[in-house]
């Protein structure tokens with residue numbers, strides 16, 4: 095499947111069951127797919143997640159993947175390379191300390207879309223040198239609502255600086271992005287926005303996704 099990576103990452107929804115308190119993850123994901131998200135990352139981790147029940151976690155991932163397939167939306171697995179391989183996911187997203195990125199690309203770069211988190215301009219510039227990397231997350235843009243152990247907020251200023259200096263690498267802003275600040279986020283020049291709570295906590299998912307679009 096050949097995809098335009100920048101278009102694919104425009105509205106990048108990230109979630110696990112821990113993020114969906116009122117409606118289930120499956121229900122929220124289906125609404126988000128109907129509303130037009132362009133990518134989904136399965137991030138089942140932390141408090142209230144299915145991490146303590148590995149079989150249920152795999153089952154949940156499979157259901158989410160099936161839904162994504164129905165809407166032809168890429169299904170990316172956060173952190174867990176083994177799970178991505180087992181499910182034949184479309185991609186893997188890892189952070190700076192999760193997995194040696196060059197090893198990951200050498201082993202799986204032909205098979206998976208590979209994304210890496212960057213938390214400042216220096217890391218983004220280093221990421222640009224990594225051959226075979228498909229995209230980088232950059233942030234936090236604002237204080238994240240869905241991650242407690244996040245890195246320091248680099249703000250729109252930090253993201254804009256990385257975008258001004260970038261050579262080629264596809265970039266997705268992350269952290270505290272919502273329908274009120276989205277216009278300023280797009281003005282930094284990023285290709286996509288990655289969001290959790292602005293979809294999982296939306297009164298209307300359809301309305302939220304529409305308003306997040308570029």
Ligand SMILES: Cc1ncc(COP(=O)(O)OP(=O)(O)O)c(N)n1
Nearest residue numbers: 172173187188189211231266268288
């Ligand atoms: C698109 C995107 N960007 C950044 C992250 C954060 O990844 P990481 O720093 O590894 O933290 P965890 O998500 O694993 O807690 C992401 N998941 N997606």
Ligand SMILES: Cc1nc(C(=O)O)sc1CCOP(=O)(O)O
Nearest residue numbers: 233234238239240270289290291
């Ligand atoms: C998973 C994640 N990574 C971040 C980073 O800065 O690397 S922020 C984040 C969670 C973003 O949640 P929300 O959209 O609810 O603020």
Ligand SMILES: [Mg+2]
Nearest residue numbers: 173188189192
């Ligand atoms: Mg990680």
